[in-house]
Structures are given as structure tokens and as C-alpha cells.
Amino acid sequence: EVQLVESGGGLVRPGGSLRLSCAASGFTFSSYSMNWVRQAPGKGLEWVSSISSTSDHIYYADSVKGRFTISRDNGNNSLFLQMDSLRAEDTALYYCARDPVSGSNVYWGQGILVTVSS
Amino acid sequence: QSVLTQPPSVSGTPGQRVTISCSGSSSNIGNNYVYWYRQLPGTAPKLLIFRNDQRPSGVPDRFSASKSVTSASLAISGLRSEDEADYHCASWDDSLSGPVFGGGTKLTVL
Numbered sequence: 001e002v003q004l005v006e007s008g009g010g011l012v013r014p015g016g017s018l019r020l021s022c023a024a025s026g027f028t029f030s031s032y033s034m035n036w037v038r039q040a041p042g043k044g045l046e047w048v049s050s051i052s053s054t055s056d057h058i059y060y061a062d063s064v065k066g067r068f069t070i071s072r073d074n075g076n077n078s079l080f081l082q083m084d085s086l087r088a089e090d091t092a093l094y095y096c097a098r099d100p101v102s103g104s105n106v107y108w109g110q111g112i113l114v115t116v117s118s
Numbered sequence: 119q120s121v122l123t124q125p126p127s128v129s130g131t132p133g134q135r136v137t138i139s140c141s142g143s144s145s146n147i148g149n150n151y152v153y154w155y156r157q158l159p160g161t162a163p164k165l166l167i168f169r170n171d172q173r174p175s176g177v178p179d180r181f182s183a184s185k186s187v188t189s190a191s192l193a194i195s196g197l198r199s200e201d202e203a204d205y206h207c208a209s210w211d212d213s214l215s216g217p218v219f220g221g222g223t224k225l226t227v228l
Binding site: 035047057095103104110111 | 220
């Protein structure tokens, strides 16, 4: 069974940093590109960042470019999101997702809440 | 502001047919497949439609979808109370090199 489990969320002050992790199991993690998608309270889904299977292709939404860094550790089946210079508008539920717009085999984690507030 | 545009809400009575629209551009819907997700409060999105009009196993045929140029729509027939949820459209965007989503549509069954 495919599982994606996020961790590392919490309350942080504006300007602070946080590192999210996503532990993957049930599939060959090293064969798939991965994504972070977030959802602000009461809002729609927003793609944050993608990383290819070998980390050679990395993309970011304009809203986080220069502040967030996506990375992965294929040896430990883990995906990361380093979030720096956090702003109030980064407050959201952050989902780790595999192939959200690629065929029928899509998988999402349960999400982890990040709250940026003073 | 979401890349794809959906109505914030739609409503219908039990048994009715409702549709939810999703508007994009040539860099996303116009050149890529459309996906639809259903999301219940406090849960992760669940795939409802993939590749424009395909239903994953387990999704009833009351749910159908179509795409035309840079727009798409989801139709739900024989509306039931359990259909109340948020519905999100999604597609790949060639300019962003990532997936894009609509703002979500809240379906209320009156």
C-alpha cells in the first residue's frame, strides 16, 4: 500500500524557517517525481514545488521561489521542503503528492499544518 | 488567485444534475489533460476523474466530465446528499512546469 506521511509542521513566526518531511513507502520512490501542494484555510489547492526522480529538474511556484527549497533522499525514501523567510500567507496545510496530474495512480499524504503568525 | 477558474459554489436538490466549470488557458487545459478531485472536510483530495473523462475504479458513472479547448466541466447526475464536498479541477501547466489547480467549488445539496 502506498503511503505518504508528512511531518515537521507547526507554528513559526514571520521570517522564520521550517523543514517539512514526507516519508514514502509502498512504491519505488526513486522512480517518481514528487510534489508539494498547499491549501490555505478555506482556499483552493496551490502547487508549491516539484522535483524529478533524480533531482535534476526542480521547479517552484513564483510565490515561493527564492524562499523554499525542495530536495529528496532516495536512499531513505524521503522528500523535503525547506521553508525560509516565512510569511503569514504561507499558512496552509502542506501536502506531499505523487503524480497529481498524471494518470490514475495519484497519491497524497494526509497533510501537515504550517502556521506563520506572531 | 488560482490559475484555473472555477465557480466558488454550486447547489442542487437530490436527483438533480449539476455541472461545475473549469476555465484555463492554452498552456494548461488547452494542451494537457484535466483532472478532477473531490475533497471532504479535513481530508486529502481524492481523484474523481483523470485524463479529461476517465473514472478510476469505484467512482460511479453518475460522475462524468468533458473538455473543450481551454475549458472543462464536471457533471454529477442523480445528486445525493453524500455528494456534498469541494471539487477541484487540475491540469499540467507547460509554462510553470508544474500542476495547476482551480480554486475549488463547494457543492451543496439542498
